[in-house]
Amino acid sequence: MGKWRVMNKGMVLHRMHELLEGHFGDLGWWPADTPFEMIIGAVLTQNTAWRNVETAIKNLKECGLMDIEKIEREEPSHLAAVIRSSGYHRVKSAKLQELSRYLIAECGGDLKKMEARDMKDLRCGLLGVKGVGPETADSILLYAFGKPVFVASAYAKRVFSRHRLIDEDSPYDLVQTFVHENFDGTTKRFNQLHAFLVETGKKFCKKKRALCGECPLGGLARGPKERNHHGHC
DNA sequence: CACCAGGCAAGTA
DNA sequence: TACTTGCATGGT
Numbered sequence: 086m087g088k089w090r091v092m093n094k095g096m097v098l099h100r101m102h103e104l105l106e107g108h109f110g111d112l113g114w115w116p117a118d119t120p121f122e123m124i125i126g127a128v129l130t131q132n133t134a135w136r137n138v139e140t141a142i143k144n145l146k147e148c149g150l151m152d153i154e155k156i157e158r159e160e161p162s163h164l165a166a167v168i169r170s171s172g173y174h175r176v177k178s179a180k181l182q183e184l185s186r187y188l189i190a191e192c193g194g195d196l197k198k199m200e201a202r203d204m205k206d207l208r209c210g211l212l213g214v215k216g217v218g219p220e221t222a223d224s225i226l227l228y229a230f231g232k233p234v235f236v237a238s239a240y241a242k243r244v245f246s247r248h249r250l251i252d253e254d255s256p257y258d259l260v261q262t263f264v265h266e267n268f269d270g271t272t273k274r275f276n277q278l279h280a281f282l283v284e285t286g287k288k289f290c291k292k293k294r295a296l297c298g299e300c301p302l303g304g305l306a307r308g309p310k311e312r313n314h315h316g317h318c
Numbered sequence: 319c320a321c322c323a324g325g326c327a328a329g330t331a
Numbered sequence: 332t333a334c335t336t337g338c339a340t341g342g343t
Contacts, residue, residue, distance in 0.1 A: 115324095127324085134323040137341060172340040176326085218326050238324060283324050292322070322343085330335075 094250055095267040101248075101302060102274065105281035108301035114280040115228035120196045121153055124188075127224045128180050128216060129171040141171040153194045157185040180216030187214045196229065204232045219257045227279070233272045236279040237261040240286030247290060248305060 092100070117123035122142065129138040144167045145151045150159060165178035191210065192198040199207060204226060211222040219237075226232040235241075237260035246253035251263055264270070268278070289300035 130323085131325040132323065132338090133325085133340075134342070137323080140341095170340060172323085173325095173338045174340080176338055180326090216326070220325065224324080236324085240324070279324085286324090320343105323341090326338095328336085331333090 093267075094263075095269075097248070097250060097305060098264065098268040101305060102268070102278050102281065104301045104304070105285060106277060109281055109284055112277070112280040112284065114276060115224075117228075119151075120229040122151055123229045124184065124196075124225055125151070125156075125181060127221050127228075128177055128184065129168060131173070131177070131221065133172045137170045137172060141168040144168065144170070153185050153189060156181050157189060176216070183215050184217060187211075199230050200232075204234065207232070208234075219261075223261070224279075227272065227275055231272050233270050233275055235261050235264040235268070235270060235275050237264065238279065238283060238286075240290070241279070241282040243292070244282050244285055244290050244302070247295075248302070 115123045115126065117126055125145065126138055126142060129141050142151070145156075148167050150156060150164070150167060156164065159182070161178050161182065162175075164181065165174040168174050168177055168181075171177060187210070188194065188196065188199075207226060207230060208222050211217050211225060212219065217225075223234045223236045226234050227236055237257050241264075242251070242253070242255060242260050245251045245260065245263070246255070251260060255263075264278075268274070270278075285300070285302065289296045289302075
């Protein structure tokens with residue numbers, strides 16, 4: 086009897102975190118100087134490569150716009166031009182302004198105050214802002230406000246489904262619930278796990294190509310049958 | 319050339 | 332409710 090037969094999903098997730106931490110070490114997420122910059126990055130990186138977001142963030146700083154009040158007041162088309170490299174710039178310009186307006190209304194722009202509030206209330210509030218969906222809301226809760234939530238990214242879903250932990254077409258909330266119910270989550274561990282899964286997805290668990298031999302999760306394959314058809318990355 | 323990237327909202331049936 | 336389309340730049 087192989088060892089995979091005696092590992093439940095909680096053990097698999099725990100082992101996954103352990104293996105990825107051994108491979109990646111401390112990734113230092115979220116890469117931002119301030120909570121507000123993190124929030125800006127969360128919106129700009131929607132369906133967009135991070136390197137293109139970095140350019141946009143650098144532009145914002147150079148224009149002196151990395152400031153909640155200035156973003157909120159800036160002329161929309163000019164803001165769009167500054168963040169052009171991040172793609173969907175007209176839409177994202179409006180999103181940044183909507184979100185800034187909301188945060189100013191909620192806490193006067195002092196984001197530190199948000200950390201003391203109830204997580205579910207914060208999530209509801211964020212989801213009420215146009216342009217903020219579940220993944221962006223959870224990213225902000227975790228990385229800007231320090232709340233213990235799992236960010237159920239497309240990468241997480243891909244890695245989990247290829248390990249046959251969940252169905253590949255599982256909706257966002259189901260993937261998140263799966264982790265919340267099977268992983269000993271603290272803010273620190275959710276922070277790491279999300280970052281590890283994103284990096285794993287980028288390097289080893291790509292959409293079309295799998296690099297099974299090099300993936301740090303190779304040892305988690307759940308049985309002989311799965312080894313040759315995406316049982317792991 | 320096609321495909322992908324740290325999604326979301328609005329429209330349609 | 333479930334599916335489709337628009338949004339857009341930049342790298343591989």
